[in-house]
Amino acid sequence: MDLSPSTVDHRLVADLDSRFQAGIALRAAAADEAGRVPEENWQELVDSGYLRVFHPREIGGLGVDGVTQAQAMEALARACPGTYWSATMSTLLCGKLISSYGDVVEHRRLLDPILSGAQIGAFAVVERTSGSDAGTYRTTVRRDPDGDGYLISGEKARITNAPNADLAVVLARLADEPGAEPGPGWCFAFVNLRQPGVDRYDMPHLGLRAMPWGGLLFDDVPVRREDVVPVPYREFAQGMAWGWLFISVSSIALAEAALQETIRHASTQVAFGRPLAHMEGVQAQLAEARAEIDAARLLAWRASWHRAEGRSVHELIAMLKPYATEMAVRVTQAAVQIHGSWGLTPGRPVERLHRDAPMSVIGGFTSNRLRELVAGSMGMDIDAYADFDWLAPTGLAEAPGGLPGTTLARPAAPAGATA
């Protein structure tokens, strides 16, 4: 491990940080209240170069290392988590999916506008019926009987950027073509959302309120032939890992922001004749927060570094996400506790961060889903649900009848007897 400052592009990170703090951060509270990303934010993101941070030079990126990428993410997420989600979902996740699964030449027409900020992307996976259980997904891509391309139909829900995106990478079932060998059954479809047959709606959400979130409806929407990429289902987790990484960094940034806000508050708020910060109980909470944030951040740097070097490390990221996101919930909880009722008062940063934190525990695969994946990666056999009786084999299903004086259970009355 080499953590020398020279291994990170510090000028880039410092420049992003000062730009975001001078603009986007100042609008974070208003963005949360209005429930949308302010127009100026998007222009500032474009000007800052943030949208190009995560990509190699060949496709118009900055070609920086993984730790620099993680630090750039953190700078934006600390300024405004809602803006961060929207922008990073578009350039990092959609950008990576298109550049990894698409064609380098053909799909520049999709990548270029995403990286320039002219267009916004969404990654549409989840449907109304279930979260990560792909068995319930119904959205289907099939050959257009009247043309050269495909048609997509179905509904995706609880999708970041659904209300305003120009392009969606959609995980969909891929209908086999009549007479052909069965395909993998799944595909990524790059769908232009600015055309007839696409409908969309907003969905209310607890935190990250500035982030656009909602559903997409596809009614036989045409998709170009080149924009449908058949993928085996296991590829899906590989692609998702980019999302787990950026969500983890959002939690780390959010926890850091809450910790700094809390240090400020504890140093000035006087109670019982001394600043809160002089109380051991408060100090212990701050110290635990510091340790947990550091742990998550270092693992995020390591994962991001390997990933940018071309290694999958998707198990490592699957471990990071539950830890980092649950950590942020603990840290913001402690921050509220130390702020007292100010922590529950709208307008205070901690109140907002406390609502933002749980979003990341759920979004892009829940913690429990990822723990399952990690266990599976250690060779723990996984299978679909099997009907199972927990208690009958143990005898624990029986009520404790027959103890002296018990009225909890009595021997069953003979049939036909009345009480």
Added chain:
Amino acid sequence: MGGAVPTAPEPKEPRVTMEFTFTEELEQLRSEGRALASLVPPPAPRSAPAYGDADEDVFRAVAAKGIASACLPSEHGGRGLGIAEACALWEGLGEGTGDAGFVLALSVHALLCAVPLWKLGTAEQRSRYLPRVATGEWAGALSLHELEGGASPANLEVRAARAAAGGWLLSGSKSHVVNGSFAHHFLVTAVDDHGEVSAFVVDRESAGLSVERGTEGGDVLLLRDCPVPERALLGSAGAALRELLPLLTAMDSTAVLAPWLGVMQALLERALGAARGAQAFGRPVERLQTVRFALADMRTRCELSRDLVHRAAWQLDALSEPGRQEAAVARLFVTSAARAVTADADRVLALAGWLTDPVAERAASQARRLGATAGGVDAFRSVIAASLLGLG
């Protein structure tokens, strides 16, 4: 809205309400039970090895294989490993043995005693001790209380007085000494009449020095007007808290801590091995979701701990002013992780039918001791908070 307030109909049977009182009769029964406890003897003194206990032969066999010499410079017969390299070696020792207590005996010799002798020792002390320290021939010992510095009352119990004939007279005792039964020398801090703390390296053969087995495990070093020469002073007089303690603390949060990375990994492998093929509630243990979650969390804690220890080690190797906050963060996090991992291992092993597992039980009791040494989690939190808040 007007109208009569509806009234509940009269119950046909007496109403049953909850009862929160403890009747006199129940109170007497509780007293009766408490009184019977006088027939039950208190728990016997512990018979299991203490944290840091090592069999001398095994200790010497391992120490001689490049462990005792690991962190000493080549001019004194050492391998010249940096802290990050030592962490890797020590992590392997922990993973291979699964015994953090045994590895602690090696750490006390090769890290906590040898490194201060090198860093703080005079040319004479270095040439006298280090070659035979590096081979493992002369074993070093110290009390785990030394890691607590001035905060521990235990460290005030050895007094140092200037002797009329030159040198010093040491008197008092230190408990929880590691390697006490076979050590050649002891690293001891003592308090002088002005309340200043000095460090000494005291040879076993010194008059007035004896070692006893402690009642809580570990050895007790007894010093009865033990005369030590001027050359026994390690570092400057009165400067141990400034010179020695930061060295001990830095190693305690890195290479001395690193075996726990290995022990946690070994426990994870053990739990995985036990879960595979075992049955509980009539189905394979490896398919119980709560077991799967516990195993995933164990592995996550291993990975998180590793980065924090490596960062603290890298700082010691590479920075002129390594941060005390980062070291304390590593120590705090790994200490909590060790408790959590040993608890998870216990649960998975029990479900798999390994109701008594000596390796896991030993690790659990050692993890408890890890949390109590060097001031414990409260001290680590204080260090972190002081640095966050710009206090102290």
